[in-house]
Amino acid sequence: MDFRIRSIDFTAAGRxxxxxxxxxxxxxxxxxxxxxxxxLPDLAVEQQHVRITPKPGGGLKLDAVASLGFTIDGRNTQSxxxxxxxxxxxxxxxxLLEFSRxxxxxxxxxxxxxxxxxxxxxxxxxxxxxxxxxxxxRAMSWIALTAILLLFLAVPVVSHLTRVEVEPDIEGxxxxxxxxxxxxxxxxxxxxxxxxxxxxxxxxxxxxxxxxTCLTCHEGIADHAADTRMxxxxxxxxxxxxLLWDIAHAFNKPGPGACTDCHTEHEGAGRMxxxxxxxxxxxxxxxxxxxxxxxxGNAADFGELHPEFKVAVLPRKGAVETVRTSxxxxxxxxxxxxxxxxxxxxxxxxxxQMARRLxxxxxxxxxxxxSSCHTPTADGVRFLPVNMEExxxxxxSLVYDRVGTxxxxxxxxxxxxxxxxxMAADRSPRRPITTGxxxxxxxxxxxxxxxxxxxxxxxxxRSNALEPDGLCGECHYPGDTAGGVLSVAxxxxxxxxxMHGWFDHDAHTQEDCATCHAADTSSDASDLLLPNLSSCRDxxxxxxxLTAEVPSGCAMCHSYHPREGxxxxxxxxxxxxxxxxxx
Amino acid sequence: xxxxxxxxxxxxxxxxxxEGFLSHKRMRWLKLALILCLVAIxxxxxxxxxxxxxxxxxxxxxxxxxGALLIVWLSLLGIRKRKxxxxxxxxxxxxxxxxxxxxxxxxxxxxxxxxxxxxNVHTLxxxxxxxxxxxxxxxxxxxxxxxxxxxxxxxxxxxxxxLDALDAIDRQLEKAAQxxxxxxxxxxxxxxxxxxxxxxxxxxxxxxxxxxRTTEALDMLADRxxxxxxxxxxxxxxxxxxxxxxxxxxxxxxxLLEIWLYIHVPVTIALLGALAAHIVSVFYYW
Numbered sequence: 001m002d003f004r005i006r007s008i009d010f011t012a013a014g015r016x017x018x019x020x021x022x023x024x025x026x027x028x029x030x031x032x033x034x035x036x037x038x039x040l041p042d043l044a045v046e047q048q049h050v051r052i053t054p055k056p057g058g059g060l061k062l063d064a065v066a067s068l069g070f071t072i073d074g075r076n077t078q079s080x081x082x083x084x085x086x087x088x089x090x091x092x093x094x095x096l097l098e099f100s101r102x103x104x105x106x107x108x109x110x111x112x113x114x115x116x117x118x119x120x121x122x123x124x125x126x127x128x129x130x131x132x133x134x135x136x137x138r139a140m141s142w143i144a145l146t147a148i149l150l151l152f153l154a155v156p157v158v159s160h161l162t163r164v165e166v167e168p169d170i171e172g173x174x175x176x177x178x179x180x181x182x183x184x185x186x187x188x189x190x191x192x193x194x195x196x197x198x199x200x201x202x203x204x205x206x207x208x209x210x211x212x213t214c215l216t217c218h219e220g221i222a223d224h225a226a227d228t229r230m231x232x233x234x235x236x237x238x239x240x241x242x243l244l245w246d247i248a249h250a251f252n253k254p255g256p257g258a259c260t261d262c263h264t265e266h267e268g269a270g271r272m273x274x275x276x277x278x279x280x281x282x283x284x285x286x287x288x289x290x291x292x293x294x295x296x297g298n299a300a301d302f303g304e305l306h307p308e309f310k311v312a313v314l315p316r317k318g319a320v321e322t323v324r325t326s327x328x329x330x331x332x333x334x335x336x337x338x339x340x341x342x343x344x345x346x347x348x349x350x351x352x353q354m355a356r357r358l359x360x361x362x363x364x365x366x367x368x369x370x371s372s373c374h375t376p377t378a379d380g381v382r383f384l385p386v387n388m389e390e391x392x393x394x395x396x397s398l399v400y401d402r403v404g405t406x407x408x409x410x411x412x413x414x415x416x417x418x419x420x421x422x423m424a425a426d427r428s429p430r431r432p433i434t435t436g437x438x439x440x441x442x443x444x445x446x447x448x449x450x451x452x453x454x455x456x457x458x459x460x461x462r463s464n465a466l467e468p469d470g471l472c473g474e475c476h477y478p479g480d481t482a483g484g485v486l487s488v489a490x491x492x493x494x495x496x497x498x499m500h501g502w503f504d505h506d507a508h509t510q511e512d513c514a515t516c517h518a519a520d521t522s523s524d525a526s527d528l529l530l531p532n533l534s535s536c537r538d539x540x541x542x543x544x545x546l547t548a549e550v551p552s553g554c555a556m557c558h559s560y561h562p563r564e565g566x567x568x569x570x571x572x573x574x575x576x577x578x579x580x581x582x583x
Numbered sequence: 584x585x586x587x588x589x590x591x592x593x594x595x596x597x598x599x600x601x602e603g604f605l606s607h608k609r610m611r612w613l614k615l616a617l618i619l620c621l622v623a624i625x626x627x628x629x630x631x632x633x634x635x636x637x638x639x640x641x642x643x644x645x646x647x648x649x650g651a652l653l654i655v656w657l658s659l660l661g662i663r664k665r666k667x668x669x670x671x672x673x674x675x676x677x678x679x680x681x682x683x684x685x686x687x688x689x690x691x692x693x694x695x696x697x698x699x700x701x702x703n704v705h706t707l708x709x710x711x712x713x714x715x716x717x718x719x720x721x722x723x724x725x726x727x728x729x730x731x732x733x734x735x736x737x738x739x740x741x742x743x744x745x746l747d748a749l750d751a752i753d754r755q756l757e758k759a760a761q762x763x764x765x766x767x768x769x770x771x772x773x774x775x776x777x778x779x780x781x782x783x784x785x786x787x788x789x790x791x792x793x794x795x796r797t798t799e800a801l802d803m804l805a806d807r808x809x810x811x812x813x814x815x816x817x818x819x820x821x822x823x824x825x826x827x828x829x830x831x832x833x834x835x836x837x838x839l840l841e842i843w844l845y846i847h848v849p850v851t852i853a854l855l856g857a858l859a860a861h862i863v864s865v866f867y868y869w
Contacts (some may be wrong), residue, residue, distance in 0.1 A: 074747040075740065098754075099756075100758075124743070128780075128837060129837070130784075137845055141851075144849055145853055145855070146858035148853055151708070152864070153856075155861075179864075181702075183637065184701070187702075199856065244641050251869075252869065264633075267637070276633040539731075
């Protein structure tokens, strides 16, 4: 087979010199040996390196003669077949041999030395790394670090330190920038207005929120007890507790007893969470061992350790001052009335019969209900005093006369008026029992023998008014006789017996009254129909109870900060109260 | 990295075997991390924090301190890895601990949050931490799975040889294209001039090079197979395409192997910043 071997050399000046020679042989050897048809003076080339033999069909077969291989089109190999018509590049040492088929059908092998700069060395390999397609890790790190420290640290700190300090205001807006990013959670609804005014509470850097800060707004709040009593009553922290407080103090936390100990914020929007009973129990579970003169029973958990309720009652007939007595002593409350609940609730009594007869028109059903006489207050928390005119008079009528179609009624509670009315009634002529007929002669009205035999005899009415079944005495006890014949004992309807605990009837509407108040077995108005501790425990037990229908913490009924009147409700209940009143 | 197993009997032949950092010392650090997680979870369930768990309780601060120290220590691997040592505190032991304690951080930091999240610097730090951990998990999984495909794709060629092969084809292509007309030559020039490593991150990761001039040249010249000169160019272009495909497969696997570090490292640094802001802000607004 004929080969045309073309070798390309360069002169010192860089000029190309091309030499061509024809070789007719069955095989062509490539090597360092001078005897090879293609002689390559390169130490990296073997004496005989590649043998080139023609294959049928015009192809060439390339084989490594010794152990070193060669490259075909850049690929390492020991043997290869090529088609000169399609071209191929054989690499041996520093030489490149290019195969092609000339127009006259000969196979041309162009030999040249690889240029020094070919491949550009290791720099080219950098492209394989991902670094070429991405910004550097170091640059990205610095940018992210700087941005975060600037936005979330430098901006809030600098604007906090350079702000103009103003009096905190629930409506106001904060001057510190980007500190919303520091908030660990939404504020409770009462503090919602302070949401974008962090520095209102966080006044000093690295100083935990202080009581003084809370008191700038909550100025009227009263102390739980006198400082000396508090100091005496609080147990010194022990063990792990003491350690925790030591750490807290090392980090500049106030307490124990600071506002923030009980009132935690940033717990999410909505109502502020009630204080856990543990905060109360810490002192109150063994209070008597430290405050030896305390009148309070120990309390730690409503279901397990809580003293019997104490109620403020009028202990005797005629008592003016209330006395706080434990329900365990079965106290009575003299409200100044005669009233047997059992008679009014007995389905077979005359009372029931009368209610039935008066019927729906008068607002009654088949028998008297509690609600027939007891009207809840507007907020539903407790009941209005029973009112004679509205709640009793439908049956216990004070009508003493009838004129035409109207009835004359004694004015309840106004003794002078009653006296006057009765006196006047006694003098005025009575209506005839029948109309159109007259008594004969002197028996007639105005005659000598006229007698007033009508059903109401005012004089009698007055004289036995305070007998147990008299006009007033049916419900009232005789009062101070110096006040007149009709004077009755004062009536005191107590609206609230428990002064330091809160009870909301509205929260208990799912229960019947009789569940807690044993009215149907009470025959005397001085019976105190209040449920005791154990009946409350039917549903309520301590905060952590798993069995109770209503697990109840201290804060459900008690307020830490002493308050007066309606505000004596725990604030969250008082909050509901004002909501209800608004509606 | 191979280590010599500690041998109690010096007479016996000293056996050398490879043990990866994942199974280092019979997974000592995995066990330790599991114990750490278990203690955290159990104590989370039993410690009573009112009204509910959050990072600001004594328990939350404890977990937070452990978490912050862990994060700082874990990020120190970046410094430690530059100094390979053997023995008790070998780099392998350190890496093993890095992986397993890093995974334990998921539990510790999540419990530290008390599952309270929001748009704030605290959740930012948590989110960055999770990104770092997830990228680390990805990193381990590709380190375990991709070297084999990467090696298979090489077909015993070095990266330099792949480029050399491409050069060899290009040299022939240049010569073979001499008889071609202007328009055809331009396609070949475009193919030859295109940077082998052109194409952004997306192309590298997907292996989908839309602007490949070699493919374009192949498409444009495909209908001129009849002309012998063009046929030769086409044949060389196909060779070039095949060589490019090998390089691109290599690039793709390499990118999948390396990409996680471009997240893991910068986000770790960002996390250290966010962690600093998180801690300082908590005490600043104490």
